[in-house]
Amino acid sequence: MSKFKEKAFWIAFGDFGGRGLAFITTIYLARTLGVEFYGLITVAISILGYATWGADMGMLNIGVREMAKEPELRKFRAKEIFNLKIALAVLVLLGSTLVLSFISIGSLQKQVILGYLYALIPYALLLEWFYSGKQKFGKLAVSRIVNGIVYFALVYWLVVDPDDITLVPVLYTVGVTSAVAVLATFSISDKPFTLPARKLKNYIELLTSGSLIGLGEFFAKIVQLLPPILIGVFLSLKDAGIYGAAFRIILVAMMLDRIFVNLLLPNLTSLWSTNKEAAIQKISMVLRLVLVGGSLVSILTALNAEQIITLLYGSEFIDSIEILQILSVFILLTFINSLFSFGLIATNNDRKYFMATSIGGSVSAIIIVFFSNFENPHLVAVSVVIAEFILTFSSYFWFRTIVPSKILRPLLIVTIVAGLMFMAFQKFDVHYLIASLISIILIPLISWNAKVIRIGELNWLKEKLLK
Numbered sequence: 526m527s528k529f530k531e532k533a534f535w536i537a538f539g540d541f542g543g544r545g546l547a548f549i550t551t552i553y554l555a556r557t558l559g560v561e562f563y564g565l566i567t568v569a570i571s572i573l574g575y576a577t578w579g580a581d582m583g584m585l586n587i588g589v590r591e592m593a594k595e596p597e598l599r600k601f602r603a604k605e606i607f608n609l610k611i612a613l614a615v616l617v618l619l620g621s622t623l624v625l626s627f628i629s630i631g632s633l634q635k636q637v638i639l640g641y642l643y644a645l646i647p648y649a650l651l652l653e654w655f656y657s658g659k660q661k662f663g664k665l666a667v668s669r670i671v672n673g674i675v676y677f678a679l680v681y682w683l684v685v686d687p688d689d690i691t692l693v694p695v696l697y698t699v700g701v702t703s704a705v706a707v708l709a710t711f712s713i714s715d716k717p718f719t720l721p722a723r724k725l726k727n728y729i730e731l732l733t734s735g736s737l738i739g740l741g742e743f744f745a746k747i748v749q750l751l752p753p754i755l756i757g758v759f760l761s762l763k764d765a766g767i768y769g770a771a772f773r774i775i776l777v778a779m780m781l782d783r784i785f786v787n788l789l790l791p792n793l794t795s796l797w798s799t800n801k802e803a804a805i806q807k808i809s810m811v812l813r814l815v816l817v818g819g820s821l822v823s824i825l826t827a828l829n830a831e832q833i834i835t836l837l838y839g840s841e842f843i844d845s846i847e848i849l850q851i852l853s854v855f856i857l858l859t860f861i862n863s864l865f866s867f868g869l870i871a872t873n874n875d876r877k878y879f880m881a882t883s884i885g886g887s888v889s890a891i892i893i894v895f896f897s898n899f900e901n902p903h904l905v906a907v908s909v910v911i912a913e914f915i916l917t918f919s920s921y922f923w924f925r926t927i928v929p930s931k932i933l934r935p936l937l938i939v940t941i942v943a944g945l946m947f948m949a950f951q952k953f954d955v956h957y958l959i960a961s962l963i964s965i966i967l968i969p970l971i972s973w974n975a976k977v978i979r980i981g982e983l984n985w986l987k988e989k990l991l992k
Contacts, residue, residue: 543669548777550677552837555770558687560841564766565637566693568757573641574750575743576621580614580645583738585654586870587731592658601731603655604722609731614649618642633691640694647701652708655717668707676700738870741879744886745866748855748912751890752905755897768902770838771848774830778822778856805928812864813935813979817972819860820939821964824947827853828960844902851906857940858913861932865920868928877923885919888912935977942971 555563588606591599621642625635656665679696683689722728753772757765826833830849834842869878889912896908921932946967950960972978 542666543673544777544780546670546673546677548773550673550680551773553677553681554684554693555766555838555842557684558690558693560766561761561763562687562690562766564753564757564762564764564769565634565690567753567765567769568762569634569638569641569694571750571753572638573644574746576617576642576645577648578739578743578746579620580617580649581610581739581742582613582732583735583740583742583875584610584613584731586738586742586867587735588654589658590870590873592655593660601727601734602718602720602722604718604720605727605731606654607652607718608722609728609735610649614645618645621645636691637694640691641697643694644698644701647698647705650705650709651701652705652712652717655715656708656711659715661715664708664711668704668711671707672700672704675703734875737875737879741866741875741882741886744882744889745916747886747890747893748909748916751893752897752909755894756902756905759897760900760902764902767842767844768848768905770834770842771845771852771906774826774833774837774849775852775855778826779859781818781822781860808864808868808928809930812861812930812932813977815860815864816857816932816935816939817969817978819857820943821968822860823853823855823857824943824964824968825961826856827947828950828957828964832957847903848906851903851910854910855913857943858910858917861936862913862917862920865917865924868924869920872927874923874927877926881920881923882916885916888915888919935972935975938975938977939968939972942968 554566558566584606587601588603591601591606592603622639625639625642628635651668653665653668656662676696676699679699680693683692683696749772753765753769756768827850830853831846834845834849838845866878866881869875869881892912892915893905893908896904921930924930943964946960946964949955950963955963969978
């Protein structure tokens with residue numbers, strides 16, 4: 526097996542295995558707890574997402590980038606990154622607990638949210654950044670699979686009715702802790718901390734450097750984390766559950782994006798530091814492949830939305846179908862945005878990453894808050910798509926100052942083709958299986974004829990898969 530295929534396999538195995546098990550666990554929880562309590566979990570996990578951001582402050586991406594370099598080229602040491610992550614997690618947990626004590630919500634809601642916040646500690650101990658940077662994806666896969674198995678087994682065994690909702694965050698934290706134990710065991714032989722931590726000024730420099738990426742991630746996460754919280758505040762926990770069920774499907778589709786990012790960041794960092802011209806050429810090829818692949822995944826998600834929701838969640842979540850169709854556009858935009866935003870990180874343009882995400886994220890937040898006031902989850906879904914488009918455009922604007930890239934023509938081609946095909950299928954009530962098959966054939970074919978993808982991209986992809 527080639528190195529590229531081996532890495533892609535282990536990333537896919539870890540994500541589809543670990544996150545696939547987590548997704549199955551989520552389906553079980555949705556069916557067992559009902560829409561409202563599932564909505565509470567969706568809101569609590571979104572709050573944990575923001576807390577995790579505060580406890581990380583860019584350390585994850587800094588860690589991946591630094592570990593991808595040769596030891597003599599590293600600006601920050603593994604021990605320094607590890608220690609700072611622990612310190613930040615403790616501070617955020619204490620601060621979050623204090624803030625939560627002053628918020629006027631029900632004791633049950635408060636208990637569930639606080640339960641999830643305790644997961645900050647094992648997340649800080651998790652050495653994923655080290656193994657991602659070293660591209661040891663097999664060990665990462667094992668840790669994620671163990672996490673998924675432990676979490677699913679405990680939930681299936683202990684959560685049997687809505688009264689058990691307070692157990693869910695505890696079991697979630699135990700699952701993350703199991704992943705920590707696996708990577709800690711591997712680290713005994715891998716010895717990530719070969720060099721000792723240095724003085725306080727190095728930690729300050731690390732935090733300062735990470736803050737640009739961290740603050741950028743805060744704005745980048747707005748599109749994913751803010752809507753469920755706003756729906757829970759402005760609408761209801763039931764509506765948050767309806768929205769959360771649809772967005773969970775999007776997150777499953779985005780596992781492909783995570784494979785892409787985990788391969789892109791360390792490889793692009795390494796290539797950019799040695800041969801910028803080759804890196805620019807590869808980025809152009811990847812962009813065209815992402816446009817075609819992302820549009821195909823988006824239309825397939827939209828076409829099969831009804832079958833996906835009813836099969837996985839049941840009739841109680843029928844209102845999630847249209848939301849999922851709207852959010853399917855989010856997949857293509859996220860694929861494109863990942864290339865530009867993580868490309869900025871990989872090329873050491875942290876300040877431009879911050880500018881791209883802070884400007885795009887601020888505008889996105891205003892749009893999402895505005896649409897949330899209409900108290901309609903469908904409109905919130907529309908605002909999420911608009912917000913992701915703005916973030917993508919902002920990332921592209923700053924990325925093209927580093928790497929010249931032309932996206933307008935190929936983007937218009939794939940989006941117009943996919944959009945017209947979807948409307949035609951809906952108008953003539955084409956069976957979803959037939960519509961899916963036609964899409965799989967026509968989108969790549971039209972993209973080839975319109976020269977969105979060319980022989981160079983196909984040869985490069987073939988080389989990577991067979992090498």
